[in-house]
Amino acid sequence: MWARVTSIGLKGMEGYRMNVEVGTYVGTDSFKIVGLPDAAVKESKERIIAALRSLGYTLSGQKITINLSPADQKKFGPMFDVPMAISLLMSLHELDMVIPVETGFLGALSLDGSIQPVEGMLPAALAAKRLGIKRLYLPYDKALPALDLQVVDIVYVSCLQDVIGHLSGEWIPPLYKNKEEVSFKGTDLFDFQQIIGHGSAKHAFEIAAAGEHHVLMTGPPGCGKSLLAGSFPTILPELSKEALLEVISLYQLSRNAYPRTIVPPFRNPHHSASGVSIIGGGQYPKPGEISLANRGVLFLDEIGEFSKKTLDMLRQPLENGSITINRTHATITYPAEFIFLAAMNPCPCGYEGSNIHYCTCTPKQVLAYKNKLSGPIRDRFDINLSLRPVDFSEAMMEQVREPSTIVRKRVDEARKRQYDRYGEQVCNGRVSYEVLVRTSPLTWEQQRNLQQLSFKRGFSNRTQIKIIRLARTISDLQASECITDKSIYEAVELNGEV
Known part of the structure; x- marks a missing residue:
């Protein structure tokens, strides 16, 4: 007997419709999964067999072949366990029903038949909306907000028996209590009100936030460059629900935990970070820092200490708002729309032009230090700020400082x-x-x-x-x-x- 159900495959953030086709025939016991599965997908065989046996189903005397179509796309992760199990039950006539092609399934099986959330489930669910999926079965993840995709009916399930029951017409109680359970709180970022002085710099950052302009700060150590950058996300508009889900999806794909906040992401990699960690990559490309900063801020402190090769890699994403990573096994495109902030000293010792400290750098050393930023990278910055240390005696007499909310x-x-x-x-x-x-x-x-x-x-x-x-x-x-x-x-x- 032959059966087919729908699932969603991922190619980076891009989802595609995947058909899980199962053929069962009487014969010697065998179980094969084809369609370019990775190791996690191949291991689904053991999880499916154990889960079905725990529910009282037997697979003895069956030759089983599962095809994940399209067969030319590499399949990753265990989130196809549930669609393979449902399609297998239909093939064995244990489920006597017709499941519409607009109904999709996601989730990993435990040996007892329970369904577990997996990485990549959120971007796959968002792709379901674009692919025209009308109903989607998936496990509830308390670390994520309850999905409300409007045109997609999300059915949260906790075990394989829930899926079978709901397909048969049974009612499933919701697995989350209310929206307050998944509300997002603020972070511990600095508030603009805490910054003493730097009135013109704060006004420049307000302009940068309003128009999404990139900023380069130059100034001696301790003049407030990092403080200004660290408080910048607090004056950016809060993430919309759509933007928040996109950001969390990227964090899921990179296997990073995203803080429960609607403040735009702020990424501050160390200058020793490699080009792959900044841009993204690997054998099967994962998002890098520029994608984790999507819809938010990427801050490179001491930008002159980053390698020139790494900085030049930023030219394409700064221009296009995305990054395409080509590898032998895959070509992946990730979004990378961020506001670029950078800070550097005016010279190697940091005190060129200072009235307090004596600069020990030669003109040749100063020029070589400034040339660490290539012309094309410098040209990407819309705003160039030259900062100086704050005179506290004058700054403390300034008028009331505006908080970030205003x-x-x-x-x-x-x-x-x-x-x-x-x-x-x-x-x-x-x-x-x-x-x-x-x-x-x-x-x-x-x-x-x-x-x-x-x-x-x-x-x-x-x-x-x-x-x-x-x-x-x-x-x-x-x-x-x-x-x-x-x-x-x-x-x-x-x-x-x-």
């Missing part, structure tokens, strides 16, 4: 203006240049002034575009419908070309 409210309003203008959730830092100039054209006078300034100071075409993007964001924060003259001059200053 700054975030202004950032939210600026982003909403951008979303309404472009008709999609894209910010000034990422929208195509054609759309940017079509929706916010410069006046003839502004174009002439910018061209004269560019000719005088040698601005590249990319620099001119960055200035227009920054000016548009500054105008959005000021609730201006058009790009103002003042915002253009402020953008030139922020770009560090003064």
Whole structure:
């Protein structure tokens, strides 16, 4: 007898419809799984046999062949145990029913027939929505939020008997009590209110948050570069439900635990990290730091200490918002839309231009240190900040410092203006240049002034575009419908070309 049910395979974050086909024939006992299974999928045979025997089913005197289609895609992990077991029972006439092709199954079996959650289950469930799956059976994972995919009916099951019962028309009580069980709390990141001084730098970070602009900070040790970067996620808009699920999916695929928070992710790898850990890779490519920072922030402290090869690897994801990893066994694409923050000292000793410490570096050493950042990488930064130590006697007399919640409210309003203008959730830092100039054209006078300034100071075409993007964001924060003259001059200053 032959039977087939639907499951979902993964190729990175991309899911594809997978058919689990089972053929059973009377004959010598055998059990084969074909369709490029990895070791975990091959071991499903033993788990399925033990689970079915625990439920009273026998497989003696049967020659069983399971085909995972499409056969040219490599299959990973144990989450196909449940669809293989259901399809096998249908093939043996133990389940006498027709299961629609729009019904999918996911989950790993224990020897007693219980169903366990596995890594990669969340991205597979999100792929089910795109693939047109109408109903999905999967185990409930208390570490994840209860899924609400609207067009997909999620049925949480705890054991194989639950699946069989529900297919037969029985009611299954929900496995989670309420949404409060999976609510997400904040993190222990610094608040903007804790930063003393640096008013202009905080304003620049507000602009970066509103338009998703990349920032390079230069300054001596202890001037507050790491503190500013560490507090930056607290002024970013909270993750939407869709964005949160995407972020958790990437953490699942990389086998990292994601904190239960709606604050955008913040990744801060050490400068000794390899290119593979930053970009992603391996024999079967896993997400790297740039993908774990998706929808959030990637901060490279002491960026000059990273290898030049590793930094140059960032050029493609910074431009495209994704990374494609080619390996012998697979070619995987992961999202990598992050705000890039970096910090470095002005020279090897860190005190060039300081009025407090004497710099011991020669001009040649300073130039070699700055050249560790290639021109193409430097050109990716929209905002260049030169920081100096704070004078506490003056800083403590400043007016009341704004908390992150107030700054975030202004950032939210600026982003909403951008979303309404472009008709999609894209910010000034990422929208195509054609759309940017079509929706916010410069006046003839502004174009002439910018061209004269560019000719005088040698601005590249990319620099001119960055200035227009920054000016548009500054105008959005000021609730201006058009790009103002003042915002253009402020953008030139922020770009560090003064």
